[in-house]
Structures are given as C-alpha cells and as structure tokens.
Amino acid sequence: MRILTIACSLAALMAASPLAAQTLNVASAGDQNMVDYVKDYLGPMFEKANPGVKVVSVGTGAGDSGSQKIYEKLDAQKGSATTDFDVVVIHQKATGQMVKEGLLDKYTANVATAKLATGEAARNALGTDVSGFVIPMFQSQTALAYNADMVKAPPSTFAELADWAKKNPKQFGYNGIKGGMSGVSFVAGWVYAFGGDAEKLMKGPYDAATKTTWDKAFADLKEFNKVATITPGNAGTLDMLNRGEIAMGPVWVDMFYSWQADGKLPPNMKLKLISPGMPGQPMYYAVPAKAGQKKLAEAFIALATSPQVQADGIVKKFNWYPGIDAANLEGKLDKAAWDKLFVDVTPADLAKNGKAFPIAPYFNDILEGYEKKVSN
C-alpha cells in the first residue's frame, strides 16, 4: 500500500513538474571550468532573476570533440520538433559547420548585447561567416607556461624553443593533439612558424596542395617529440608543471591563472607568448534552430554577455578575456582585476602574437598531417 502511495505521488510529481517550472538546457563544450561557469555562476544568477526557471548545465567534453558531440546531437534531432538543448556553447570549427548546415538560429538581432561584440571573432569562425548566429562568450589564448626557477632565460621564438628542448630533454611537455586544445594550438603554432605562409592558413583561400609544403615542419616536429614529454591532456600538462616533472609547456592562459589562484600551481610559474605566435579562440553562445525555449535562451545569453557579467564572471572569476569589446567593461571592473590578466602576456604581445586557428580545411589537414607524419 505504501509503495502504491509513493508511486502515485511520484507519478503525479512527474506529470506536474513541466507545468510548474521551465527548464533551460545549456550544453557546454570544453573543460570542466566551462561547465562550472554555467552551473555555479551563471545558472544560479539567471534562476534568481527568473523565478520558476531551472538551468540545467551539461558538459560534452574538452576540445573540438565536445562541440562535435553537440553537432551530432543537433544533427540527429534535425527531424524532430525541438532539440534537447536551448543554449549551446561551442568552438569555432563546429560553429562554422552548424551554421552551414542550418542547425543554428539567427538570433543576435533579438539580443541587445550583441551590439557590444564587434570584433572579428563575432563574424568569422575559421573562414565561415557566422554573423548573426553567435555572440562570443570569451576569448582565450594559449601561451607557454614555464617554471621561472628552472628556466632563467625562456625562449622567445619557436626556433629557440626547439633548441632549448634539445638541450633540456623531456623538460618540455605538451599533450599531442588527442588530449585537448592546448596541444593542438602548439602544433598549429609550429606549422605557422615552420610551414610557410601562416597568414594564408588563417585567412584562406583553401588550397589542397598547401599541405605538401609542411613535410619538413612535421619531420622536425617528430624529432622534437623525441626530446619532449607527451602529457595526458590540458590538465595533464598543468599537473606535470605543478609537480615539477616538466619545466615548460603550452597551456590555456585562463586555466593557468585559475589553477594558480587555487594554489594548484607554484607562484614562480610564468607565461610567455612566443613568436611568431600561438592560436587562441573564442567560445560562442548560440541557439539551436529548433530550441524549445528560444525566448528564455535569448534572455540567458543577454545576461551572459552583459558588461557586468562579463566583468565579474568572465574576467574576474574565470580569468578569460571578455567576449564583448573590452571598452564596454570600463567602470565595471577595478584596474587590478583587469591588469591581472596582462601580467605576463601584455596587450602588445596579444596584438602581435595572439593568432587565430587556421581555417577549418587547413585545420583538418594539420591534424591529419600530424597523425600521419608525426605520431605514426
């Protein structure tokens, strides 16, 4: 009898809940910090402002693979009335593909804060025109982290780095291309440095013959790998830096600062953005074409890209560069919090050596070339 009562009330609860509350499903590609940002920071704030709304945050995994999973889900649900996700947070490569295949909603005209993001990243995702479909959540950048006690004179170019690694075997570590984007970024930077025309890789047009000119760069990288350590993942590189097992490695600037703030990295670690440059990327807020809660999704993104949230959440709490134009954050942020972002990597460094990833077809050529000529 008691079981029956419980079952009945459970059934009643399940039947009633969709009426009582609206649920906004937010899917984020990327490392755990991305999921935490929505779950612990943005979600509760939005729930407070909109009583009766529940924000559910799911992570789909690090790197482009996380975005690929979101793509596959939206693609599989193309035929159904609504998709499971209302807001997606995605990488550039997958965004271009989703826009081309009509999986995203052209929503930014409905969101006032879209006007605050006017940079190149808001319009162009690795060669695809995405204006109207996305608002950048943040910009991030990769750079070399090094232990200043162990490395007195850090290299400032890729060529110097190759020499340094030869003299200090196994002291440089990166995570290959299968364990997250910091390794991918290092490989892309290597091809920019040694593979010829970097501008063409970032701007296009695509020419399938270009990849044959990278053979020497890949052969050198294979030699380089023999004196480097391959770490397990973005966090794996930071772990090994923390334990002193490697002295230098490519990391995401935001993860670096967050780990350092948590005491998970020694204070003597520093960053350096070496020339000719390493790629960084934005993450995008987008709304699937068949999202069930479009109005709510737009309100959520409007909050997420408002100057105050960008200042407090993106810059101050999570150490990313803002997704909307920096000028809009003036007055919302104390100078110390802003300067903290630029201690090791100055705005001048960023302007000179902060690159974009190559356009999607070159990007795939680089990854496959690496698998074919470096790791196999």
Next chain:
Amino acid sequence: MNLSQRHLGLILIAPGLMLVAALFLYPLGFSLVSAFSKDGSFTLEWFSKAFELYSTDIVFTVVIVVASCALTALAAIIIAGTLTLGENRYIVGTLRALYRWPLFIPFIVAAQCMRTFLAKNGLMNNTFVSMGLIEPLQAVSFLDWRGIIATFVWKQTPFVALLLAGALASIDRATLEAGRNLGASRVRVLFELALPQVMPTLMVALVLSFVTMLSVLSVPMMVSGSQPTMLTVDMAFRINAYGDYATANALGVITYLISAGAAILYLKRGLSEGAAR
C-alpha cells in the same frame, strides 16, 4: 516436446533475441558496411587510411594487451595457487580478504589513482625516495605504456584469480596430496598437477580479459600521453575531431579481428582437447 511447446519456447526467447538483434547485430552490421563502403560502393580506402595513420598504434595495442594478459595470468596463478595450496593461514586469510577489491573499482577510477600513484613525483616514487631506496633524480614517470599495463594487470588479476581459485578448489585434492606425499614441492604440484587440470578455465578468463582490455578507453586516455596510444583512443579521436565514422569503423573491424584471433586460439585448443578425449 510437442509443437506448441516449441513455439512457446521461441516466443519466450524472442524479446532477448530482438534485443541482441537491435542493439548488437544491427549496429555491428551497420559499422561493417560503413567500414567497407564509400558512397554505396565497396572500398578498402578506410582500411588503408587506418593503416597509414595508426599502424604503430595497432601494434602498440596488441603488445599492450598481450603483455597485460601474460602478467595477469602470472599474478592470478600466484594468488590462486597460494589460496589453494598455501599452508600459512594468516597469509591465505589476508590474501583472500584483499585480492578481490580491484574488481569493484571501475577502470576510470583505477586510471585516476594510477595517474597520481605512478607519476614521476607521484606517491610511489615519493615513498621510495623517503625510504631512501632511490634518489629524487633517479625517479622516472611510469605514465606511459608501463602505466597502462600496470593498471590493466591490477584491474584484471582479481577477475582471473577468482575464476582460477574456484576451479582449483573444485579439483580432486587427492591428486595434489598424492603429489605432496611423493615429495613434490608445492610449486611443482601447482604447475604440474593442479594447473593442467584447470587450464580451460584459465584460458576462458584470459580471453575475456583480453577482450575487456581491448575495449577500454579511459585507461590509455588518462594514464598515458597520446603517442603511441591504443586503438580505442584513435577511434574516439576520429569521431570527435573529424566526424569520420568510416575510418573509426575500420579501426573497429581491426579490433574485432584482433579479438577474434584470441577467440580462435581458444576454440582451437578446446577442439583439440575434445578430440583427444
């Protein structure tokens, strides 16, 4: 058995069969087709791509799994042998209480533990250093192929040992005692009298372990860097980075063939033993 009963039997197993067909045979057929076809016509393109990109990883996978199986067998024989033939009841009792624990720990948790345990400045090396066994500078990281093998052996040994100990407990003890009475050492009794009688069980346990280890993604992903790595990681990468199911399926077919190799070895042995009897 009359006809209606036979029908009834078929109806009873129908749900199970449907489940196997829908959730296993259909996807299997689908991935086979995808591995061998391009735009509807037959091709070996995906296989040549798989070999071009991942030939090292294929060899690496086979070496890792075979080595892990061999070490697992050795460890399991030692444990099961001690449990069956051990005479010190404290050792036997402690071992009996402890050896099953890894069975209840998922691969991913084991991998995370190994990540901190086997690292260059990890728990194991730090312990050795503080005990004065090695100098800090001699410490090396085991987070590569050795780490994968260590995790696999740690995780699979209890499973094999459990089956083996069960089989050993059920053989006729008179033969073992006869061997002891005639002066054979316990090691000799184990290897010459007990083990030959339980060989089929050991083989089954090892073939099952072999297939399990082939299919684990979390351990190679978390424990070691990505070069070289196991085929599961490559399959995941093919799908996640490129959405390239065809090559991933070709790698899957190669994995089937490797595990089929183990199964054939096992079946052959079973058949020849059956014929001898």
